[in-house]
Amino acid sequence: MLLSPYATLGDRLRIGVLIGWCALVLAFLVLPIFVPVPLSVNSEAFFTFPLAGFSWRWYEEVLGSDQWREAIWHSIVIAIGATVLATGLGTLAAIGLTNPRLPARRVIMGILISPLIVPVVITAVGAYLFYARFGLASTFSGIILAHTAVASPFVVVTVGASLANFDRALMNAASICGARPWTAFRRVMLPAILPGVLSGAAFAFVTSFDELVISLFLASADQRTLPMQMFTGLREHLSPAITAAATLMMSLSIVLLIVADRLAHRGRRD
């Protein structure tokens, strides 16, 4: 594909240089992500190679200390709350958006997508000052609400993409066969768009679980999340426990990436 069968020596050289460059770029993309992994099982508290020896002590520190455990628990609770809200409401909104009769469709689409574009500090500061008036600052509900706002566009986009391949005539067919709207949705539309819904949910979960800036503004010590715990650690004293936490967070991302990728492929095959 890269070379024509009649390539000259010069062509081959150019392609060779290009492949070398691309290999370097790929290494630059991927290797830094895996740097924390070996360091997280280092027995010494240094960030240098070669490693001194193997030990699980940093994982014990992360999974054993109350502070880290609480932070992980808070992150999970918040991410589940935000995922449920964002997936439920986002799926409904995506279905509404594909209806050509929806008035002011472009404006509504713009609003639903805007949390992706607005710098997150502005979202966070706005929420911080506004939620205080409703007693939502420093509460789990407040953080879940703000995380739902930034996670929902992912659901709207992924579900919208799978709805683009869904034939709406099937819904008419279902209703002609006597299905009520809810039955038609549950038995006809939902199975068809389920891969999109689930991969949107995976996106939403990761977005909330990894979110730092909004949490920094909205959460107090009682709602401290895993990214906040890491951020404090990175700012104050760089402990290898951070590499263990980073490895855990990254593993979760990889698992969800694979799940979402499988779902997307299945969605396309259908």
Add this chain to the structure above:
Amino acid sequence: MGRSVALPGAASVAPVTDPTLAAAVHRAARGQRLTALLLVGPLLLLLLFSFCFPIASLLGRAIYDPTMADSLPRTAAALQAAPDGVPPDPVFAALAEDLLAAKQDNSLYAVAKTLNSLLPAARSHVLRAGRFLQPGQPATRESMTGADPFWGEPDTWFAIRHGVQRFTTTYLLAAIDLRWLPDGGIGQVPEGEAIYRAVFVRTFLVAAAVTIATLILGFPLAWMLANLPNRLSGRLIMLVLLPFWTSILVRTAAWTVLLQKYGLLNDLLLWLHVSSDRFDLMYTRTGMIIAMTHIQLPFTLLPIYSAMRTLQPSQMRAAYSLGARPFTAFRRVYLPQVMPGVAAGALLTFILCLGYFITPALVGGPADQLISNFISNYINVELNWQMAAALSFILLALTLALYGLFTKLLGVDRLKLV
């Protein structure tokens, strides 16, 4: 193709004249509209409450601040009649009355804070006035300036005159290093106090550097991925998506480990004999740009990749067979067609870079902080919400303007993940 196709006998089909049928069609359409709105409604309401109103209210603070107008009503009224500069006794009497009343209902601190954001160091003077003013003793210009010369300064009164206005452009001007002059014109802030324009320029320069770096790194890789056999490129694209999915914080954490003076990157440079010395990379602009480039690379690359995927290879072959040299074919046939993807990727990265917060905070030094870090600092450290709002206002305006350009090039409906 044709919008209207004349069917035999079509002319004889009259528009729907049966009133009951027309009404039924109308009702069905209205029903569908309503259903669509009801489906979109819940998320729309949630976003309005949790996202749109908070931001609108934040931006409002940049131009609307009733704190001083509400707390100093008598001063505001008395100032109406007073000439410019330091006002006569009645205004001082009104001010003293207002300040005492504010002390009574615990709003003195809010007044001090607001005046402080207009005039640095004013806070302590206002709080001090709250202590030396005594109820029942009418204050005069002499008594107040005697107790604290601050109240005899023209600058103080210039700030108070501005502060008692509910609507103000002072903060927005301050966010671009401008101020109102006593003669009513607009001028530059003094040399030593001007910071924001430099911060906006820095944010733009960092965003531009990162965008260019991602293009240089990403364009060839996108080309290779688009031209490799599907199986192989499918595997390799996973390698691009992997960092895309890993949180910014985790990647920044990895870079803080890598960029240490005795970290891996310096080890590598020494080993390759690139340099004989270790570089300071942590808390520098270079280190920050390297980390940001790493984080943004997939955002630039993926739109370019999808534009290249849709291009037919036969077009390049046609160009060659028509006698174009490889470079000419690339410049005249390939590049123009992948340009929308390049523009989309570059703009996306540029827009996202404008809002960077975590990486500058962790990897950048004090002189590398971007606009978001200043906004956060105003909220958490300086407690100056008006300035935070004004900076947010300008940052958001810039972001939305660039995003407008983005949708003009691509269309919001085509916003896709990957």
